[in-house]
Amino acid sequence: MRRLFIIPVLLICQSFLTGGVVPRQRVPDFIDPTGTYTLTGTVRRHHVMGHSGELRVQLLDSERVAIAFYINKGYPNYESGSFTDTLKYNEDIARYTPACDSDCTIIFWFSPKEMELRGLYKNPHTSCGFATGVMTAAVFQKTSWEKPVIQDLSAHGVVR
Secondary structure (H helix, E strand, O other): OHHHHHHHHHHHHHHHHOOOOOOOOOOOOOOOOOEEEEEOOEEEOOEEEOOEEEEEEEEEEOOEEEEEEEEEOOOOOOOEEEEEEEEEEEOOEEEEOOOOOOOEEEEEEEOOOEEEEEEEEOOOOOOOOOOOOOOOOEEEEEEEOOOOOOOOOOOOOOOO
């Protein structure tokens, strides 16, 4: 009987030595999103097919980012949308809710080498204040880690 008592005691001691019963959780590294991210559509017969765009981000402090965003639907009409704003930045995510469409939130989810663009909709027919079909889920690749110039990109891609 005394031998059976030793086994639970050894197991309890081992769990305390290895960090207890609760597994240790790794605290994720803070991601500085500063840089330029691009989404490139496919070019076919001199037409850009599919979505393309650019995102410029500058970290202002640990809780705010300045963003200049542009996205284009591509051929045949090349409808586009853009905005420049300062957004809250928390847990590698920045959220934008257009003033003209509170049923929609655009989510920018950052990782070290890319940004995933997502939309959160209360109304499935919303377009986030952009032309129909312009907003889409996409992954933008980080093309520059340099501090970008944050400027209005609404005329980006317009031939003058």
